[in-house]
Amino acid sequence: MRHTLAHSLAVLALVVTATLTSPVTQAQASFSLCWSIYAGWMPWEYGDSSGIIKKWADKYGIEIDVVQINDYIESINQYSAGEFDACSMTNMDALTIPAASGIDSTALIVGDFSNGNDAIILKQGSILADIEGQQVNLVELSVSHYLLARGLESVGLSERDVKVVNTADADMVAAYTTSGVTAVTTWNPLVNEILKVPGATNVFDSTSIPGEIIDTLMVKTETLAEYPELGKALTGAWYEIMAAMESSADVRAQMGEASGTDLAGYEAQLATTQMFYSAADAVAFVNSSKLKTTMEYVASFSFEHGLLGEGAADSGFIGIETPAGVFGDSGNIQLRFDPSFMEMAAQGKL
Amino acid sequence: MLRLINFQPSRALKTALGIIPFLLILLGYQIGSDIRKAENEQDKLLPSFTEIADGIDRMAFQANKRSGEYLFWVDTKSSVIRLAKGISIAALIGLIIGLAAGSIPIIAAPLKPLVTVISLIPPLAILPVLFIAFGLGELSKVMLIVIGVSPFLIRDILQRTQELPREQLVKAQTLGGNSWQIILRVILPQTLPRLIDAVRLSLGAAWLFLIAAEAIASTDGLGYRIFLVRRYMSMDVILPYVVWITFLAFATDWCLLKLSRFVFPWYHADK
Numbered sequence: 337m338r339h340t341l342a343h344s345l346a347v348l349a350l351v352v353t354a355t356l357t358s359p360v361t362q363a364q365a366s367f368s369l370c371w372s373i374y375a376g377w378m379p380w381e382y383g384d385s386s387g388i389i390k391k392w393a394d395k396y397g398i399e400i401d402v403v404q405i406n407d408y409i410e411s412i413n414q415y416s417a418g419e420f421d422a423c424s425m426t427n428m429d430a431l432t433i434p435a436a437s438g439i440d441s442t443a444l445i446v447g448d449f450s451n452g453n454d455a456i457i458l459k460q461g462s463i464l465a466d467i468e469g470q471q472v473n474l475v476e477l478s479v480s481h482y483l484l485a486r487g488l489e490s491v492g493l494s495e496r497d498v499k500v501v502n503t504a505d506a507d508m509v510a511a512y513t514t515s516g517v518t519a520v521t522t523w524n525p526l527v528n529e530i531l532k533v534p535g536a537t538n539v540f541d542s543t544s545i546p547g548e549i550i551d552t553l554m555v556k557t558e559t560l561a562e563y564p565e566l567g568k569a570l571t572g573a574w575y576e577i578m579a580a581m582e583s584s585a586d587v588r589a590q591m592g593e594a595s596g597t598d599l600a601g602y603e604a605q606l607a608t609t610q611m612f613y614s615a616a617d618a619v620a621f622v623n624s625s626k627l628k629t630t631m632e633y634v635a636s637f638s639f640e641h642g643l644l645g646e647g648a649a650d651s652g653f654i655g656i657e658t659p660a661g662v663f664g665d666s667g668n669i670q671l672r673f674d675p676s677f678m679e680m681a682a683q684g685k686l
Numbered sequence: 687m688l689r690l691i692n693f694q695p696s697r698a699l700k701t702a703l704g705i706i707p708f709l710l711i712l713l714g715y716q717i718g719s720d721i722r723k724a725e726n727e728q729d730k731l732l733p734s735f736t737e738i739a740d741g742i743d744r745m746a747f748q749a750n751k752r753s754g755e756y757l758f759w760v761d762t763k764s765s766v767i768r769l770a771k772g773i774s775i776a777a778l779i780g781l782i783i784g785l786a787a788g789s790i791p792i793i794a795a796p797l798k799p800l801v802t803v804i805s806l807i808p809p810l811a812i813l814p815v816l817f818i819a820f821g822l823g824e825l826s827k828v829m830l831i832v833i834g835v836s837p838f839l840i841r842d843i844l845q846r847t848q849e850l851p852r853e854q855l856v857k858a859q860t861l862g863g864n865s866w867q868i869i870l871r872v873i874l875p876q877t878l879p880r881l882i883d884a885v886r887l888s889l890g891a892a893w894l895f896l897i898a899a900e901a902i903a904s905t906d907g908l909g910y911r912i913f914l915v916r917r918y919m920s921m922d923v924i925l926p927y928v929v930w931i932t933f934l935a936f937a938t939d940w941c942l943l944k945l946s947r948f949v950f951p952w953y954h955a956d957k
Binding site for chain 2: 409413416417432433436437438439473476477478499500501502503504506507510511513514515516517642643645646
């Protein structure tokens, strides 16, 4: 009896040692990326299922695990908690979630900006000023809230002139059909869905603030500095996917189906999304001085709503580095826009 | 006989042993927080106890900069009112229908299968329907609790009513009581403490429905705040709110138990 026990223990120890020291687990650095369903991020799904990401990861001798997370905010929280090395998110959420929690993040890829994907919709009234005194249903503290603030500002109103009601995005379309709801601010595909309701009027959308709601892939700055091959593999894969997406309707149809719509529905969303199919365009966008101004707006909105944390004394509490210069505290830079990997892609050096 | 199963800890030892797991959890939290803070000083996932205290102070004892309200108390008030409304309506429905169906077979016949089926519908699954039917205001939040909790209460009261000894009802009849008198004087008083028991058991579910409804569309409430600050991982607010909700649930449960013991001492006599 005792002999058998000792024997099995020895075998077990052997197996464990063999597993721990197996060459496969040691040789390759392994990374993980998370994304959630949105027109500008569907390329990650295609890159994963078509094997393009694996191909580029192999080229640089690393492993990249691509994970789809159903809840957008949860994906960012998981990234901020340290579960993922990279995650797709907007410029504003990158500032208020990871950067505000001290996770120094770099926008590796600037994929697109919203060019009509986010909109303020009224049931009655044809101009934005009619919103005064109404209740506005939106996802509070999201880019919708930012769009509303920018919109109100443009017609000389402020948030005090409306009543904001926090409403989950998943229930926005159903909410719009109820009688108590008169105004909503939301994003696509919900905008397209709500505008189908007779009488719904789009009174202000992101075409009026072009380039301010930006969709990026954020990577931990530290990880990127230590493993530049991760940046190279992801950027290389991204622009290969972009080329396929731009040229092939089949690829777009596949992305559309994966996001729960079809080719027509997906192209309707792409029509209001300014995709940077070419790396050179994205580089030019990041290098322009307007990006710094945009981030100043975003930072001051975030500060006014308490999103930069209680320690923040002003909107410049968190330093934001852009090629045009640093906004805010250069001693506390937590968010960086760095076009260098996209430049390599533009020059064909990947 | 000195065996482990016969060893009864003293009252003091029992209390001490009861506190230890809580202390261990706090200690484990402190260690986890320290480890994360050592890596990244601004980590928000496991805030230190000082940060949590600041969070409580900010929410509960300082007027909000923008609205001038004490958010913590505003949230608590809204949530408690919704919960009280929902539970009261559900309890009333549970009592009336459960009692009627439990004591009158001709009412039970059509109701029992229906209530059984309704109680099996997951209320959260029909949430979008509720929003369309009742709007996004207070009504739909209260209705979610009512719809979620009352089928359980109806079934429980129905069951308890039918469990009353048949002899009691026969005796009341031989003493000349009619149906109405028997329901009101014999069955109802015996059902009330059981209703309190059932409500206590359903409080957890009621909180779940309340928080779910507040998370989806709201301007205040404990669930609303948790899901709002989740957008920037403000655990220094979320954790105190969770503890507070737990405390409120515990306090409600305790009050109901005391009420039941005070009003229906006979019900607790043999327990």
